[in-house]
Amino acid sequence: MNDALTNPNKLLPLLITDALAETKAFYVDRLGWTAVYDMDGYLQVRSADAEGPELGFMAPGEPPPLRQAFAGKGLIVSVPVADADAHHEALKAKGLxxxxxxxxxxxxxxxxxxxxxxxxxxxxxxxxxxxxxAPAV
Structure with a gap:
């Protein structure tokens, strides 16, 4: 078993928010994602399996670039699912x-x-x- 720490090889968007509890409830309780890290001032969630996309959320604080919370505009995160139509119906069935x-x-x-x-x-x-x-190459 390799106990060495390694850096993940994927993009991890990190949003600053005053609503960590609400964010956790939405992702973990409503969407069924996994809380990878859940600690004071920081939440990291993962969709689906161990290789699924992840998002991080942090409470506002120091240093100065981290003081302002995300303003809720201008950012879209695309999340792959097996079937978008079925996922849409499943989320509606959960009351979302x-x-x-x-x-x-x-x-x-x-x-x-x-x-x-x-x-x-x-x-x-x-x-x-x-x-x-075709995509540009």
Whole structure:
């Protein structure tokens, strides 16, 4: 067994928020995500399995760049799911209110949006078709 600490090899968005308790309730209790770290002033959650996307949330504080909470505008985090339509129905069955119905995007995603307690938009998607144009290489 390797006990050495390693840096994760994935992007981890970190939002500053005054609403850690509400954020935990939304992600863990309502969406069914896992709390990877849950400590005073910091919450990290993971979707689905051990390789699923993760988000971090931190209470405002020091140093100066960390003083202001996320303003709830201008950020979308795309979260892959096996079936966006089924996921949409499952969230509605849990009493959540997605902002949009699932729809096909020009880049081939079937997706819908829901907002977390901080105003962060989550775009739950699955790849449903080839994009309208090939990606640049």
């Amino acid at each position: 209110a997605p902002l949009t119905e699932p729809s096909r995007k020009p880049w081939g995603w079937q997706s819908f949006f829901i907002a977390d307690p901080n105003g962060l938009l989550l775009d739950f998607f699955h790849v449903a078709a080839a994009p309208a144009m």
